[in-house]
Amino acid sequence: MRHTRATSFGSVTGEDGTSFSLWAPTASRVALVVEDREHDLPDEGGGWRRITRPEVRAGARYGYRIDGDLVVPDPASRFQPDDVSGLSEVIDPSAYAWTTAGWSGRPFEEAVIYEAHVGTATLEGTYAGLEKRLPELRDLGVTAIELLPIADFKGRRNWGYDGVLPYAPDGAYGRPDDLRRLIDSAHSLGLMVFLDVVYNHFGPAGNYLHAYAKTFFTERHQTPWGAGINFDGKPSGDVVRDFFVGNALYWLEDYRFDGLRFDAVHAILDDSETHFLAELGEAVRERLPDRHVHLILENEANQARWLERDGGGKALQHDAQWADDLHHCWHVLLTGEDAGYYASFSDKPVEHLARCLAEGFAYQGEPFPTLDNHPRGEPSGHLPPTAFVTFLQNHDQVGNRALGERLSHLADPRKLDLARAGLLLAPQIPMLWMGEEWSASTPFLFFVDFAPDEELNKAVREGRRREFKSFAAFADDTSAIPDPTEEKTFSESKLDWSERERSPHREVLAETTRLLRLRRESVVPLLKSGYRGAQASPPRPDMVDCTWRFDGGTLRFVANLGAGDAAFDAQGGEVLWTNAPEGGRGALPSWTGIFLTGAAR
Known part of the structure; x- marks a missing residue:
């Protein structure tokens, strides 16, 4: 098995200056554009172009001119000061002085995850703004913050799943060292920090790989976003796999994240003898054996194979999977909704819930009605409860609703009290969606910013309304659905932390805090x-x-x-x-x- 470092890609500073590496297998000529000068990059074979410039230091702006025409950012850019289409900035990761260099993480049994979108978690919408709230989250009983994707996306606002530069933390939230400072502060408080990463597709604006690396993608596999990423084509697939394995190691090593959540891995299509997910998990385990690093999957296929343990109960590859089945059971019971995938749980929700609590998946190979009765899932009863991350809400289940309603807007508070305890005291790893701990009144809406590309903005706007046209509430009039391209939609999704001090939010916060104390004192020792x-x-x-x-x-x-x-x-x-x-x-x-x-x- 190959093992890579993030330094195989992009710009790297050192005593001899800065080295630049670009994989451009379908480009005829490539030049480095830096400090208003151009330097031809010779083809070293296998599509690789490399050069070291002794005069270039951290802070320099650069890009690559492809075939004498288009100037593109580095696909492994460490920072984009002027958004996805601007020049990349050389970053020196060693310049940040960590105060918690000895931090090695926490056991997964102790995890209570708090999922947060940096742009709306606070009024500031920045890493620094979230850093100020860390003591309150620690006092709540949270032990891990999970950030929605931060890879650079087009515009100033996005959920993060439209990222196109996986190595570059988006400038809308601050500079790279602001992110490091957030993680450093979290570690000083005993909090882990996880990052949601997207390896199944690139966003619709700002991806230039097709201009010089067409074989990064393949028509052999089709995904909801078009041609699949080429994880299994030779020889290009080896470089593609290294690009993403390197990205995972980059976040874990350069930024000291404590874990990663991999988005929609069922859409990572790979016919290789060793699937990319296996290589990824094994590479992280081998590289970082002395740290508590936790790998979490989102996987609609419910494949227990990725969650297997060794004889001592330690994860061989990936620690856990988001337990969508359990969420769907609770949601049906709390709201009575049975549309879409909820239909597959509405026939016997209590029975499904009991199986999820005891075994993880409700469907373990049985016909799944929502998939035309195609079998879904694999046997999971042999796995420990910590192989499943459970939740009553998350960004998808709230934000994919037309009006972004939280569960507290839909369910009887008395019923929600029981479900909250069922979530936080059960032995699975619980996750709270930001603001859930006090039943925040603000919605979480779908928002993007593709300006000045008004055609793309229009397509998103119309697509959103078309998506809900089949719902009875919007069949005749979709005007009530917030425009995802308007800044107002984004601003209305920001949490109001002052609510915590007012009734009924104050009482919900107190109960959530109490439940997490009970978990820490009585449930975690059992798990261990x-x-x-x-x-x-x-x-x-x-x-x-x-x-x-x-x-x-x-x-x-x-x-x-x-x-x-x-x-x-x-x-x-x-x-x-x-x-x-x-x-x-x-x-x-x-x-x-x-x-x-x-x-x-």
Whole structure:
């Protein structure tokens, strides 16, 4: 297996000046444009062009002239001061003086993840603005911040999934050292920082790879975004794989992120003998054996194969997957919605929920109605709960709604109280969507900024409205759907942290804080003691009764999700949490539940 460093690509500063490396296999001539001068880059073979310029230092602006015409940014640019089409800036990563150089991370069992979009998490919308909020997140009980993608995208506002320069943190949020300072401050508070990265496609504006590296893509594989990235074509596929493995190592080493979340890996199409995901996971494990580095997948295919453990319970490749199935179960139960993929969970949501709690996936190879009954998923019951990141909300599930409503806008607060405890006290790795901890009133809307390309802006605007035309609420009039290209849509999505001090938000925040304290004191020690297995045995169709067994004891969750009272036997367990009157003795009224701990058995 090949192992690469991020320094195989882009510009690298050193004592001898700055070296530049560009892979341009389909260009006839390439010149480095730097400091108003041009320097021809000879072809070294295999499509590589390299040069070292002793006079070039950090801060210099540069680009590449392709075939005597177009000047493009470095595809491995470390920073773009003037957006995706401007010149790249030479960055010296060693210039930042880390104050937490000894930080090695935290075990995954301790993870409580807080997903955040840098541009809307605070009014400032910057790395520095988010840094100011870190003490409050620590006090809440969060142990890891997960940033939505920050790879440079077109314009000043975007969710991040339209990135085109994977090595360049977007300038809308600050400079590279501002990002390092955010991570450094988080580590000083005992917080991990994860980054969402996108290796399945590039955004629609600002990607110039087709001008000089057409074989970076392949028509053999088609994705929702067009031709697939060429992970398996020889010899180009080797360079493409190195580009992305190098990118992962770059974020983990140069910025000291504690983990990565890989977006939509089911859309990474690769027929190689060793799939890219396997190579990626193994490369990170081999390179960083002395750090707690956590790799998380988003994978609609529910492939348990990427989450396997060794004999000691340690992840061989990837730590966990986003547990979409569990979210869908809770959402159906809380809202009654059954459109789209929710239809595959609305037939027996309680049964599906029980299986998710005990085994991870609701569908483990069974026909999936939303996919024309095509089988979905792989057996997952042998995996520990920490192989699954669970959530009631995330950026997709909120932002992909026409009006960006949060779950607190849709669900009965009493029902949401039970689901919140079910999320935060269950042994899976819980994730909160920013503002969820106080039931923020602000929506999270879909927004982009492709100006001055008004044709692309128009296409996005019309596509958004066309997407919801089939919904009854918008069938006759889509004017209520916010325009994703307007700055107002972006600004309305910014969190108002002052809400935390007002009712009813203050009470929700206090309860979330209490639940996370209970998790830290009683659930995390069980997770660290060793997992033995789980069993869910619904006593009736509208109840969940799940018990997880650990070397250090048991954890049991019983919930009545029906309309009437339900008989309940604590079986000698000690109450950790309940929202039932009388402490749940004898019966659980409608939409109440209880968590119990017990001795190992």
